[in-house]
Amino acid sequence: MKKKILLATTGSPASFGAARVAFEMAKRYDAELLLFHVAGVPKKGFSYQEVNDVRSQETVQVDDDYMAWVEEELKNTYAKQLEECKNARIILATGLPHREILRAARDEDVDMIIMGAHSGDSSDIYSKGYPGSTLQRVAKAAKCPVMTVHRESASYMGGFSHIVFATDFSKQSESAFKYALSMAKEFDCEMTLFHALDITSKVLAQSDIEDKLITLRKRLRDVYGPKMGDFKNFEVDVWEGNPYVEIVKIARERMADLIVLAHNTRELDPEQARMGSTLEQVLLRANCPVVSVNRPDKV
Amino acid sequence: MPEGILCNKQPIVTDEQLKLTLGDKSGKQYYAEMEQLEVDTDKLWSTIQNTMKSRLKTWLNICAKCGLCADSCFLYECNDRDPRQVPSAKIHATLGEIVKRKGKVDNAFMRKCMDIAWSWCTCCNRCGQFCPHGIDMGVMFSYTRGLLFSQGFVPWELKIGSGMHRVYKAQMDVTTEDWVDTCEWMADENSEEWPGLEIPVDKEDADIMYTLNAREAKHYPEDIAEAAILFHVAGENWTVPSEGWEQTSLTIFAGDWEGCKQQVLHVYDAIERLRPKRVVGTECGHAHRATVIEGPYWAGREDGQPPRPYIHYVEWLAEMLRTGRIKIDPAKRIKEPVTLQDSCNYVRNQGLKNITREIMSYLVEPGYFVEMAPNKEYNYCCGGGGGFNGIGKYRPQRNIALLKKREQILATGCKLVVAPCHNCWDAIRDLEEEYPIGIRWSFLKPLVIKMMIVPDHLKPQDEEGEEE
Numbered sequence: 058m059k060k061k062i063l064l065a066t067t068g069s070p071a072s073f074g075a076a077r078v079a080f081e082m083a084k085r086y087d088a089e090l091l092l093f094h095v096a097g098v099p100k101k102g103f104s105y106q107e108v109n110d111v112r113s114q115e116t117v118q119v120d121d122d123y124m125a126w127v128e129e130e131l132k133n134t135y136a137k138q139l140e141e142c143k144n145a146r147i148i149l150a151t152g153l154p155h156r157e158i159l160r161a162a163r164d165e166d167v168d169m170i171i172m173g174a175h176s177g178d179s180s181d182i183y184s185k186g187y188p189g190s191t192l193q194r195v196a197k198a199a200k201c202p203v204m205t206v207h208r209e210s211a212s213y214m215g216g217f218s219h220i221v222f223a224t225d226f227s228k229q230s231e232s233a234f235k236y237a238l239s240m241a242k243e244f245d246c247e248m249t250l251f252h253a254l255d256i257t258s259k260v261l262a263q264s265d266i267e268d269k270l271i272t273l274r275k276r277l278r279d280v281y282g283p284k285m286g287d288f289k290n291f292e293v294d295v296w297e298g299n300p301y302v303e304i305v306k307i308a309r310e311r312m313a314d315l316i317v318l319a320h321n322t323r324e325l326d327p328e329q330a331r332m333g334s335t336l337e338q339v340l341l342r343a344n345c346p347v348v349s350v351n352r353p354d355k356v
Numbered sequence: 357m358p359e360g361i362l363c364n365k366q367p368i369v370t371d372e373q374l375k376l377t378l379g380d381k382s383g384k385q386y387y388a389e390m391e392q393l394e395v396d397t398d399k400l401w402s403t404i405q406n407t408m409k410s411r412l413k414t415w416l417n418i419c420a421k422c423g424l425c426a427d428s429c430f431l432y433e434c435n436d437r438d439p440r441q442v443p444s445a446k447i448h449a450t451l452g453e454i455v456k457r458k459g460k461v462d463n464a465f466m467r468k469c470m471d472i473a474w475s476w477c478t479c480c481n482r483c484g485q486f487c488p489h490g491i492d493m494g495v496m497f498s499y500t501r502g503l504l505f506s507q508g509f510v511p512w513e514l515k516i517g518s519g520m521h522r523v524y525k526a527q528m529d530v531t532t533e534d535w536v537d538t539c540e541w542m543a544d545e546n547s548e549e550w551p552g553l554e555i556p557v558d559k560e561d562a563d564i565m566y567t568l569n570a571r572e573a574k575h576y577p578e579d580i581a582e583a584a585i586l587f588h589v590a591g592e593n594w595t596v597p598s599e600g601w602e603q604t605s606l607t608i609f610a611g612d613w614e615g616c617k618q619q620v621l622h623v624y625d626a627i628e629r630l631r632p633k634r635v636v637g638t639e640c641g642h643a644h645r646a647t648v649i650e651g652p653y654w655a656g657r658e659d660g661q662p663p664r665p666y667i668h669y670v671e672w673l674a675e676m677l678r679t680g681r682i683k684i685d686p687a688k689r690i691k692e693p694v695t696l697q698d699s700c701n702y703v704r705n706q707g708l709k710n711i712t713r714e715i716m717s718y719l720v721e722p723g724y725f726v727e728m729a730p731n732k733e734y735n736y737c738c739g740g741g742g743g744f745n746g747i748g749k750y751r752p753q754r755n756i757a758l759l760k761k762r763e764q765i766l767a768t769g770c771k772l773v774v775a776p777c778h779n780c781w782d783a784i785r786d787l788e789e790e791y792p793i794g795i796r797w798s799f800l801k802p803l804v805i806k807m808m809i810v811p812d813h814l815k816p817q818d819e820e821g822e823e824e
Contacts, residue, residue, distance in 0.1 A: 102745040102782045103571045104513060104528070106378060118381045152575050163541055198545050228816070352548065 061165060063091045065158045065172040065195070068134050069112055072173035074206040078346050079171040080138040083145070085216070088168075090145040092135065093161050095154040096127050108151050124149055155194035162199055168355055169348075170199055174207040174340050196320040196336065201355035202236055203320075204348045205340040217244045219313040223251045223304045223339075226280065229319035229351050234281060236348065236356035237317035241288065248291040249311055250281050253300035270295050301338035313345055320349035360389025365396070365508040367612055368519025374529075377519065382748055383512025393508050395466055401459030403506055408455070412499060415491045416452055419444050425493065428486040430736040430760040431476055443483040443493040446476050451500045470509040473501050473611075475750035478742035478757070480700040485733065501611030510610055511747045517606030518615045525622050526570035526602035536598050538573045542581040551816055555584045558630060559595035564672075565632035565664075566596050567603035567623055567647070569640045569778055582801035583638065586673075589814060590681040594636075600626025603637050604778075605646035609743030613654070620651035627663045634665040636672045639799050641701030641777035642741075644668045649705055668702050670776055673800060674711045677718045688807040689721040695728050695770040697761075697784065698735035699777035709733060712776065719803060726768040736760050738775075740783030758787045766793060773797045 064079035066072040083090035097108025097117060106119040117123055128147055132139060139145055148165075150157040162170055174192055196203045222237035224230040234250075241248040252273050256266065277293040285291060296303040308316050320336045340347040350356060359365060362377050363386045380386050425443040426432050432441040439445060450469040454461055461469075477497040484492030504510055505518070520527050530538075539555040547553050556562070564587070572579040587594045600622040607615035627635060637644050648666045652659070676682040696716055702708045709732040716725050728735060739758035744750060761783065765773060775781040775797050784797045 099575065101513065101748060101751075102740070102779065103575050104517065104746045107382075107748060120379060120381055156576060156578070159545070160541075200544075 061089045061167045063093050063162055063167040063170045065093050065170060067111055068094060068131050074209040075171050075173045076135060078206050080142050083142050090142055091165060092131060092145055092147045094131055094149055095157045096149055096151050098153060099151055119151055155191040158195050159198055167201055169202050169204060171204045174205050196349045197351060200352050202348045202350045204346050206346045207340050217246050217315050219247045219311050220315045220317060221249045221251055221308045221311060221313040223318040227319055232353040232356050233317050233319040233350035236350045250277050250291060250293045251307055252277055252295045253303035254295055254297040255300050256297045257299045266297050301335045304339050305342045308343055308345060315345055316343055316347045318349060320351050358394040360393060362386040363389035363393055363508055367522060367615060369522050371523050374519045374523050377516055386512045393463060395461060395463055395507055397459045400507060403503060404459060412496060418489050419491055425483040425487050428483040431757055434756050434759045441476060446472055447493050447496050451496055466507060466509045470504050473497050473504055474511050474747060475753040478737045478744050480737035480741050481704055502613050505611035511749055513746045514610035514743055518610040518612040521607050521615050521619045527604050527606045528570040528574045530570050530573045532598055535573050535601060538577050539596060542577050546581045549816060550585055550588060553584055553588050556595045558598050561631050562593050562595040563633045564592050564594040565630055565635045566594055567601055567635060568638035569604045569643055570602045582805055585805055586801060590676045595630060597626035597630055603643040603647050604640060608642060608646045617654040620647055620655050623647055624655055624663050632664060636667055637669060639669045639776040641699035641779060645701040645705050668708055670708055670712050670715060674714050683809045684718050684807045685809045690719055691721045691724060692772060693724055693726050693770040694720055694772040694774060695726050695768040697738060697773055697775040697780045698732055699780050700737050700741055704733045719807060726770050728764045728768055738780040738783035741779055745779060745782050755790050758783060758790060762787055762791055765795060771795050776800050
């Protein structure tokens, strides 16, 4: 199992689901858990010790007392989990959340980042000059897999039994595939290799759709089949529709507890990327944790 | 009390003192000590005699207090046309008075001078264009700030800022190790999308040496990555120095003359060491003023020039767009009303007004670029210049100062503001925070990256996406 997990948390209810998964995984797989929190975004031209608290949006002076208080708050919030998780460290920072999460992941050479889908208010003033939500930026740039848990109901309660790997056949999907396969092997669970045929922007005859489904199923088998090695507990499937809807639907139907896919949108402007990104839509809707993999480094 | 522990006449030169001063919440102890700080009136007068040259003396003497500078000052306008905010009134109430009294001034007077020098004037130099005698109050206030700094009467954040430069050679605590690591990090993070992308450190005899603002290394290193991507696409042979990369100078805002010289010499040393053909600075106004316009004089360079040709980012970018080394995809040009913030420090102070408009002509679909009024060298300060943005004590005054920019932007009807200066960028961001008007703002680099045509050989190979 992976050895070092970075839980990026705001400490707010929006991240409780992610926290539960992170603690569960750390406990079960004996991983080190880094509880990482960005206390605030520096004000006054990014100078000195005044920050906008990420939760209250109030201006606060950052000093040892304040940071100690924040740490205490985090310890209280996760008191029960921390009690059961001995190998945990709290790391605090100030700065732009996405950048500091990536900085900490690099500094600590973590194997996985776990975070909530968003902290709440996406109209935050600081996100406007820096296109892309925290998640978009982290998922795009992180060298390790990024697991997102959007709601508590989607949080993981135990081991993994069924993984859905959704592919668009992109280069990034190769890394996502490797990761999904290694997880499936490690946990000895079922795996569905899935592709969604996007028919939202075109009018196709039913026979055309069916022909395409056959071709794509073959492609799935041809591309990934030879890479499965001695792992036999998998199936391939292609459904037509709106990709994110279909991914969420098949995950629900297969009672999957993990979805793995690549995050390969290049679009960082939130107004462009927000609704367009399959990843973002999947993780907002999925009823299980979603892992995005963008790079080959940590899979 | 002649001098305090935190508030005193000595600049911060050690990490311990820096941390001690930083640990003082909002400068509470610092400002309390300031109330007791003794003015060394003899030293003040001798400093004036040694440093105040004929131009400033003449300006003080010939100012007829005619008031023609009044309307030039945005702070005068924003503050209900308070007569005390007329530039000539401000300088006579401070420097004029100190000179008149031959330095025999007390603590309360010096504190009043500090308030005026840092919260009633951003040294934007706009008034100088309207004075019939060409008197520039911005220059005079820069000088006054120096006098105040030497006596310890400087806002807490700027005392720290000057200390940062002296201790870390940067406006923030970014060490050489942090900086070099950040370059590696950014090259690494972007190497998949931009195969072959490098951020070469300490390459000798390159065509370009790039210098920037420590805030980029500390808080938004993607700006460094964006610069690297654009140099990469333009095919530049470039480098960054491991030392001497910090182009900004909070010392200029603080009035720390000695610190100004030290900081600019770090950059010039890097130029001498790496021997680039020319130097390009980042999208920052005061950094350009400090290193390119005033820096040579601080460094005592007789020709008044940096060791190598040293250009602002907009000059480099315009050259690339003009020569086609970076090409904009016409389909991606901005097709919404967009306006441009002219930075005082490289537009008014160096005349780079047309070059930024040339850039806009490549980036914006004809008919969508809307000028602010007034503009170019007559543009108003963003409202946060001269250190104003960073000083907590003067936040209420700074927020009032933003109103002029708000009025100008609202009058354009634009929702997008291009601001190729960190300080203007910040002020406009704060404007949206203080008085939400539904605007967005951007540096040039991310806009160009979004709009440029990437040559095929620079694209990632094997980039196969959705089949359908």
